[in-house]
Amino acid sequence: MTIEIPKEKYTGAVREVTLGATADEGGTRAHTLTIGGESTLPYLQFEGTIPNRPALALEIRDRKPDDWSPLLLQAWGEAMDDPGEWAKAAEAAGADLIYMVLSLTDADGEPNTPEYARAAVRKVLDATSLPMAVVGPGQAEIDNELIVPVAEEAEGERLLLGICEEKNYRTIVAAALAHNHLVQSKTPMDVNLSKQLVILIHDMGLPLERIVMDPTTGALGYGIEYGYSVMERLRLAALGGDQMTQQPMLVNPGEEAWRVKEAKVGEGVPENWGDWERRALDWEAVTAIALVHSGANMLVLRHPETLRRVRSVLDDLLGSQS
Amino acid sequence: MSRYIATRAIRGANAIVHEADLMLQRAMEEKGPDTPVAFPNTAYYLPFILGMTGREVSKIGELPPVLEHAKSLLHPVPPDARWTPYLGETLDSGMATLFAEEIIMALKFVYGLQPEPMPGLELAGSTSFTSPDNGGGPSADGHLNGPIDDIQLRSWGIQLVDGRMPGFAAIVGCAKSNEVAVKIVRELQRRNILTFLIGNVNGRSIIHQLVEEGVELGYDTYTVPFGTDTISAIYPLGFATRSALTFGGMKGGQARDILLYNKNRVFAFVLALGEVDDLKYATAAGAINFGFPVIADTIIPEILPTGVTDYEHVISMPFNEIEGADDLERAERLVQKCIEVRGVKVQITEVPVPVPYGSAFEGEVVRRADMQVEFGGKNSRAYEYLRMVDLDEIEDGKIELIGSDFDTVEEGGYMDMGILVEVAGRKMEKDFEPVLERQIHYFINGASGVQHIGQRDIAWIRISKGAAEKGFNLKHFGDILYARFHGDFGTIVDKVQVKIFTEPEVYAEWLEKARAAYDERNVRIGTMTDESVDQFYSCTLCQSFAPDHVCIISPERLGLCGAYNWLDCKASFQINPTGPNQPIIKGDISDQDKGYFSGVNEYAVSASHGSVNEVAVYSIMENPMTACGCFECIAMLIPEANGIMIVSREDTSMTPAGMTFSTLAGVAGGGLQTPGVMGHGKFYITSPKFISADGGFKRVVWLSSILKEQMADQLKEVAEREGDPDLIDKIADETVCTDVEGLLKHLQEKGHPALEMEPMM
DSSP states (O other), X not given: OOOOOOOOOOSOOOOOEEEOOOGGGTSOOSSOEEEOOOOSSTTOTTTSOXXXXXXXXXXXXXXXXXXXXXXXXXXXXXXXXXXXXXXXXXXXXXXXEEEEEOOSBOTTSOBOOHHHHHHHHHHHHHHOOSOEEEEOOSOHHHHHHHHHHHHHHTTTSOOEEEEEBTTBOHHHHHHHHHHTOEEEEEOSSOHHHHHHHHHHHHHTTOOGGGEEEEOOOOOTTTTHHHHHHHHHHHHHHHHTTOGGGXXXXXXXXXXXXXXXXXXXXOSSXXXXXXXXXXXXXXXXXXXXHHHHHTTOSEEEESOHHHHHHHHHHHHHHHOOOO | OOHXXXXXXXXXXXXXXXHHHHHHHHHHHHTOTTSBXXXXXXXXXXXXXXXXXXXXXXXXXXXXXXXXXXXHTOOOOOOTTOOOOOHHHHHHHHHHHHHHHHHHHHHHHHTTOOSOEEEEEEOSSOOOEEOGGGTTSEESEEEOOOSOOXXXXXXXXXXXXXXXXXXXXXXXXXXXXXHHHHHHHHHHHHTTOEEEEEOOBTTBOHHHHHHHTTOOOBGGGTEEEEESSGGGGHHHHHHHHHHHHHHSOOOTTOHHHHHHHHHHHOOEEEEEESOXXXXXXXXXXXXHHTTOOEXXXXXXXXXXXXXXXXXXXXXXXXXXXXXXXXXXXXXXXXXXXXXXXXXXXXOOOSOOOSSOBSGGGXXXXXXXXXXEEEESSXXXXXXXXXXXXXXXXXXXXXXXXXXXXXXXXXXXXXXXXXXXXXXXXXXXXXXXXXXHHTHHHHHHHXXXXXXXXXXXXXXXXXXXXXXXXXXXXXXXXXXXXXXXXXXXXXXXXXXXXXXXXXXXXXXXXXXXXXXXXXXXXXXXXXXXOGGGOSEXXXXXXXXXXXXXXXXXXXXXXXXXXXXXXXXXXXXXXXXXXXXSOOEEEOOOEEETTTTEEHHXXXXXXXXXXXXXXXXXXXXXXXSOOOOOSOOSEEEEEEGGGTEEEEEETTOOSOOTTSSOHHHHHHHHOTTOOOTTEEEEOGGGGGSTTTTGGGTGXXXXXXXXXXXXXXXXXXXXXXXXXXXXXXXXXXXXXXXXXXXXXXXXXXXXXXXXXXXXXXXXX
């Protein structure tokens, strides 16, 4: 007896968004990176198409961070002392793109400067030919002050710039408009706010093909189920044909996982928590893999080993990449 | 449309196109068609020509077709006797003028006549020109700026697009005096408005005036001197064209889109100082195509109807007739008028008071012992009244204290006080008055050391000793309200002024007026029915918690949280057009009694993501409205009593339904339709549309006593409206019974009408 598998018919699809520009397109990247485009829920290939694999980004900073776990410092070693070297190491670790976060201050606690940010981005662009995202430290005024010169420095490279939030998006969007880049929008786990910010950014004249949305998530055990539910609803709305929810989704499991106690703390925890490094890596990987299943199109990770593990899960889901 | 303006603009256009023609012929002969033409440091060729026609002009030989196009836009000057609409012809002439002006400037560059020399002038930041006069090197000195380069375009463009810079002003001509010229520029700088300087009157330009007064000009001071002739007006319009190409993602040739982009997004205006000649009229007609209005400080005919520009096209404000003590005040008013006509919004980021300010201080309590002074409460009275007035009746930012400040009363004392907030705005509506007035509570509470309770004429404000020591005084209420109304309601409010009354006679006079207005508003709200409007509003604010829930808010049914009524939603939509309150056109009414509207159903389907297909706005039994979880009350069917009970969220007791409020909330919330259960706002109980499909208020058999107390007066009125003045007594509450047996006994004893009504199920 044959059993017919019931199939859902969707009217919409996720929008395809392409980052980076090759020499032909006015940039210097070796290749571009396209995400999104699926016309079905995550990994239900029998129902629709999934033309692009989720992109795996490794996060780097413009200088060695003060507050990262010793486990991460160990993994990246001396490469962290120079953003260019770090980017090269990330490329060697298999990243699809470099996700660079600018620091709030320099190592002495003095405010970061546009000149420094510009030079650090230049270094990374010269050191690697991967597509790149650059986001500010997360304080509106300083983000704007740093991202505008970065946008100018990387003219033509089609960077992903961020982070656009409801209270501060106009300057970053204007910089993306002026220098032909893309933006990352971010809203606190709410379908309508996600959608509204995409509308507001689009209203400023930025094409939807240049917006990636970050619905915000939590780490494993710290609200990931809430994040999952928001992503699921955004995706159902997108497939249902709601234009303003069809942006590919970016999530940052690296940042989320590495700030929870289970990953961060090596001492003074119950013995049955087991080996610290193994636990920390599992936390980032399980968080990331859950988000892959929630429909994430781009994941920002911190540990190179996590990237390897998530990559192997993607290979299982989609077949290994040729 | 003024025939006078049309005549002069058309005449000016004909003359300038002719001049461009002669210059072009001469250049073709003297320099040859292959000689390059370009503006310096731009990738946009000759930007206006590129934007409007898509032509990438780089050689003199490519200019003749552009000139031909300009000629094709010319029209004959209207004869004296004919009175027909001239707007189209005038706008065409404006475009022809701009083509001609750009051709002329391009050729002047070829002849080394641009940028215009001005010996001795040092610019604070400018386009770099490589010119033989500067020894072959770039120099910012000895000449005016000429066109803005692409680098500066992007840098300013970002600020114009993100709103830090509200817009730009093109000042053409010469001010009444040097003093006035400086004042005008300072007023614009103060508001972060980019200022472009152009043209002259009888050889004297505002540029000369500013240079004589030692005002620094250049990119760094946001004041750019383009040229002392009118033709250099093409530079700011080229800048505007490039803005659309750079930030609007448009391509050369998308003329209409580029012009609309400027109208909708670039807040620019032309300020014509001194006499307006034909060429200025023609150039101004060009600017109007961009949606940039023209304000003149001389007597010229006005073009008041709107259309191409958002508001008036041409405004005349003869300088000497402007109200004001002296020329400086007149200059200030003139700039204010320009800003109004273009709809440029004032941005205020900080609340200028001597105490910390922020929403964190909203809940702060000032105890009697810490109190410097109080207004309202037991010993005195305070009121607050916000009213809408015409734009002309108000001076933005004016804050007046009429009477003495509180330093005249002893520590811990009290006084009577009234606050009058007057607002004006092109999008303001009288109906928004109460919505804005309610904000006064939140705004004033944001100041540290200030406590605000109540509203209208039962306001009660305390100021702490600490705040008074830091210098907080009554005028600071005005500063707070001015800053916050602009900051939070800038989309509907253009101007705000505040008066504080402590002088007894003025205080009493305005208290009368305020009370008359409160009464009028009560009547207005009371008479607003669902039938009297075409649209309801949605509220999806709670979808973060209840993803499939949507509130439908009508004049007679406020939001279930009690926080949003129909007018609030209307104002909220004006302020935030992409926000959670969207208008819902009622559409076809398939059942007026139950409240079935096609528009409501369509909206519910999409906003609930398909989980709700129909809503009966006035029924609890059939397709009732869903609820999130924020409801003030839950109504639930009690089948045995043939009626409903209503439990308040403040009531923790057991109910005849066998469940407490918190247990019931699980049944009522979550965006599910459960016939017989409904969450709602407490004031919905008094609405004539309260479950009107199921028999209305007479179905209420049990009501939390706290609601009976809080709403005693209103409920009494409802009982009378229902023709049963003793009805409230017949309704049980938790002090009478918390089970069905007790309820039925009570209803029978009292003779509650629900028992006699037709069965609910």
